[in-house]
Amino acid sequence: MKRIALILSVGALASCGADGAPWRPAANVGLSVGTGGVSTSTSVGATNGAVSVGASF
Numbered sequence: 519m520k521r522i523a524l525i526l527s528v529g530a531l532a533s534c535g536a537d538g539a540p541w542r543p544a545a546n547v548g549l550s551v552g553t554g555g556v557s558t559s560t561s562v563g564a565t566n567g568a569v570s571v572g573a574s575f
Contacts, residue, residue, distance in 0.1 A: 539568075540566065541564045541565070542565055544565055545560075545561070545562050545563075546561045547559070547560050548560070560574070560575045561573065
């Protein structure tokens with residue numbers, strides 16, 4: 519039981535960013551008007567300086 523608690527504690531500590539740079543959320547919303555009409559774009563993601571992860575819709 520102590521081993522499981524230790525593993526969960528280390529996992530929680532690592533996931534909160536305490537061992538490195540914290541992950542900062544990023545978001546972007548765009549609106550374009552052109553001859554084809556109005557179009558929108560959205561992107562969300564996270565970055566910690568060296569690594570960026572995101573998705574565009």
